[in-house]
């Protein structure tokens with residue numbers, strides 16, 4: 254199959270932005286009872302709004318594009334036949350959402366033949382939507398106005414403001430805490446805002462210098478990875494691999510190699 258043209262990319266990006274916007278509007282009016290259930294651990298929550306947001310996204314994205322695939326955190330999983338697959342997180346940062354804290358986001362990513370090509374991360378409580386399509390640049394939209402974004406120029410670890418997050422399983426959290434115990438004295442400071450997708454967009458927008466996290470899934474990083482790469486940041490796993498569950502790293506291009514090498518030295522990508 255031939256790669257999508259710029260016109261098609263723009264059309265798919267608009268579809269992704271519209272879907273993320275509709276889901277954000279839905280999520281801003283939660284019901285009194287969020288009907289909380291738990292998943293892998295008692296702290297890994299899913300609410301009725303995660304499920305409603307996912308079904309809204311799927312019906313919006315596949316309307317007239319029934320042969321596309323879709324992968325969503327709350328269970329959507331079909332391969333499709335068109336070569337395109339939507340990768341969605343209906344709420345990234347569910348714990349923030351549950352507690353009424355700002356910073357959760359809606360993530361809509363799109364792959365073509367396995368390559369990420371479109372990304373939208375909408376964080377309505379911050380009043381911002383980040384979006385990008387491959388080759389078309391990365392943008393921050395606030396109050397209806399879009400501006401191109403770019404990462405910071407901080408080149409050294411001691412000056413690097415670094416975002417991270419933690420998994421839900423306590424063995425994984427203990428491992429992550431050990432890595433952070435060594436890293437924290439070597440960097441400027443740490444931010445744990447609660448949405449991995451927003452963390453990666455902050456690298457794209459120069460609001461943090463780097464991010465790393467173990468245990469992320471494609472719905473957490475795929476949309477944001479398109480935005481960060483289009484902005485000029487580097488998003489990868491260890492040793493030239495793509496971002497993955499062992500370790501996802503994003504940083505500005507002058508910091509990335511040093512940050513990657515230190516994380517590797519610390520064993521941050523080891524299986525737990």
Ligand code: IPD
Pocket residue numbers: 326342344345346347348417418419420421446447448449450466468469473
């Ligand atoms: C979580 C958030 C959080 C990160 C966790 C993710 P969820 O996603 O991105 O920041 O630290 O690893 O699981 O569960 O809220 O969609």
Ligand code: CA
Pocket residue numbers: 303326342343344345346347
């Ligand atoms: Ca989620």
